[in-house]
Amino acid sequence: MRAKADLVLDFWDVGQADCTVIRLPDDRLFIIDVGRMGSPLIDWLADRSPRPQIAAIVLTHNDSDHAGALPAVLDLLGRNVETVWMLRDRPSALEPFAKIFRRVAAEESKGLIVRRLEDPAVLWEDPARGLRIHVGYPTFTANESARRANDTSGLILLEHNGDLLCAWPGDLPVHVVADRVSPRRPHLLHGPHHGGPTDFKGVNRDRFRNGVETLSPQLGFISVGSKNTYSHPRPGYLRLLAHHGCRVVCSQITNACDRDHFRNDIPVFEGSGALGLRAPRTGTPCRGAWRVRIRAGELEIDEFSQVHLNRVAELKRPLCLKGRGWTAREPLPW
Ligand SMILES: [Zn+2]
């Protein structure tokens, strides 16, 4: 039997929202964003017996699609949660942020550790395995001067002996991610912003394009809801990623890729069930949830990738296969 993976990364399908659950070597969980209120993560945690120990919950920012389920997670797990890392970037009188702050403050008085999410904080490390999760953004001053929440999303970085394995930028603009990690390139890039980076259009469009080229990730996970009203993911963004050699995986399918699947709610692949995770109550999975294992600094994609890819190749116009970097019918590049 193969040795246990160092880390198991579960990129959840939580609809138009974000949630990644990482299993650490000591079996505690490390969670990056928790999804909305009613997130399938809650039901999955409620199913576990005994309840899992959570080393940390990190909120890239306090928008409801990333942080909304936090009060419910704390209700359910209470003292099993050791640390919450979050931005303190919103007026606490503003609902629904006030609800999150109140709940966190109540738990803090009972011993929960609450920390400010800011570069250069180290969130977790395992020196023997060469692994480290840390914050790449925002700096203190960037956080203070931000006018829009997405612009100062936390940037969470997982590295192995300095090699950048994964980047979770929340809803940050692409050019900010590129500026922060360059000249390193993440093997895997999450999102950002559900496949619709905020710098995709407008004054920063050139910096966006250069940013995608600078980053050129090998793998991309787009956490997107079938019925989102923002036209996410942006076809042009997926094309650009693919053009630079990135293999993109989307959690749910949209009208842009295949109208029949979308209209008739026909899943392409039910990744959540296949991996033993809960599926969200809305949307139609394309990949559903996706699992990546880290072993000695290498990323290993889960065993369902080829079957998913074969089905994607049958879709009307799969955006993820449109680029010149890599085409359908070729064997998986990893
Ligand atoms: Zn946001």
Ligand SMILES: [Zn+2]
């Ligand atoms: Zn978001």
